[in-house]
């Protein structure tokens with residue numbers, strides 16, 4: 001478990017299925033994500049099952065819980081995906097699924113805990129990430145974390161009747177240490 005001041009990150013549990021179904025079937029959340037098909041209970045259960053088996057070495061996915069006094073509440077998840085043992089890189093992803101918790105600093109704190117874990121414990125050299133060009137909050141969020149914009153995948157995603165660009169970000173271990 002990774003613990004900060006207002007969030008903690010913990011491994012996924014079977015009982016998280018109900019949260020995942022709620023968050024990842026909410027169009028206001030999924031408009032910012034690559035997900036586009038309705039998420040079924042069976043698909044979510046399989047996803048969680050695989051985290052403990054086939055994807056153990058390639059994905060670290062953690063649930064973000066907000067710390068509220070003595071209790072905590074699941075509000076989203078974040079992860080390092082496609083962890084590459086040769087090149088020491090991985091792909092970062094995050095979604096605060098509970099909209100009441102957007103823009104209150106939880107995302108930044110959760111991301112800092114996970115990125116630190118990636119560089120200090122997984123010995124990553126580089127972390128990549130993507131955001132849709134229209135996701136202004138996510139773009140500011142990445143820059144605030146120290147990610148550098150490295151390019152744009154033009155019209156790479158179709159959403160809401162039109163194509164959108166993806167902004168590609170990268171963060172190197174030395175850049176993170178220097179922050």
Ligand SMILES: CC(C)(COP(=O)(O)OP(=O)(O)OC[C@H]1O[C@@H](n2cnc3c(N)ncnc32)[C@H](O)[C@@H]1OP(=O)(O)O)[C@@H](O)C(=O)NCCC(=O)NCCS
Nearest residue numbers: 032094095096102103104105106107108131137138140141
């Ligand atoms: C993107 C996301 C992770 C950011 O986390 P968050 O907790 O909402 O954001 P934070 O409060 O930590 O703010 C991070 C920075 O983003 C910027 N930001 C926050 N709210 C913003 C808003 N409404 N509009 C524009 N920028 C905003 C600010 O620069 C902020 O830093 P500051 O307030 O210290 O200046 C979260 O909103 C989320 O999961 N959204 C839905 C799914 C998503 O977009 N995932 C990312 C896909 S790439």
